[in-house]
Amino acid sequence: MEKTLDPRFLRTRRLIMDAFLQLAMEKDFKEITIKDITSRATVNRATFYYHFFDKHDLLEKVLAEDVLQGVLSHVETEKALTVDIMQTIFNSLLQFHRSLANQCMRSYEAFTPKIEMIIKEELARVMRDFLKKKHEDWPYEKVELHSIKLSWTIYGISTKYVASGEQPNEEIIRELLEEMI
Structure with missing residues (x-):
């Protein structure tokens, strides 16, 4: 069985991510240490490094895998890019930003560059998928x-x-x- 499907692997990863999110509400990002995260998650340091390269990698994964899923998951199943879908994405993104700013106010500014990079990449991926379906004759560069x-x-x-x-x-x-459409 692949390790990413193993329930123990997923549960441990979730513990680490949740511990990080809790700490982000209490401290500035730069003040959060691996020791803080592992203590809160009740895992050892080696286990943390088995799942994540460092706390920046953890932040990226939390944003991309966990937090952004709520923003984009419900539109990825749609067949075509419409104004309604774009409106849904915009409203979800706005809600996501406001929620993150309110929940993690202390760390929000530190997260902003990473948030921007990840959101733009994920949004571009979703848009690229929609555009490829709609404009099969477009060259890759134009779609991109x-x-x-x-x-x-x-x-x-x-x-x-x-x-x-x-x-x-x-x-x-x-x-x-x-x-835009």
Whole structure:
């Protein structure tokens, strides 16, 4: 059996990720040590390094595998990229950002560069999949550039509203998304 499917492997990985998230709510990212994480997760140091390279790797995995799943999981099963799907992605992303900023306020600023990189990559991947289906005749470079344009634009708009604390005007957002598609 592959180790990633072993329930013990998954349970231990989950313990480490949960411990990290709890610590991120209490301390700044730079103050969190591997010892803090392993003590909270009740695992030894070697076990931590069996699952993750370092705390930066752990942060990336938590964001990509755990937190972002809620943002993108419900749209990946859709057949085509529509304004409604784009609106759903935007609203989920906005909610994700606000939730993360509120839950992990102390570490949110430290997470921001990683969050940006991971979200843009994941959004681009989803957009690329949609665009490949819709435009089978497009060369790879065109699909890639359009997926980057869509993902970076949605990310940028969502961060504008998180930073300002304003509520987006749904009509304006919808109009912008229609233009993008």
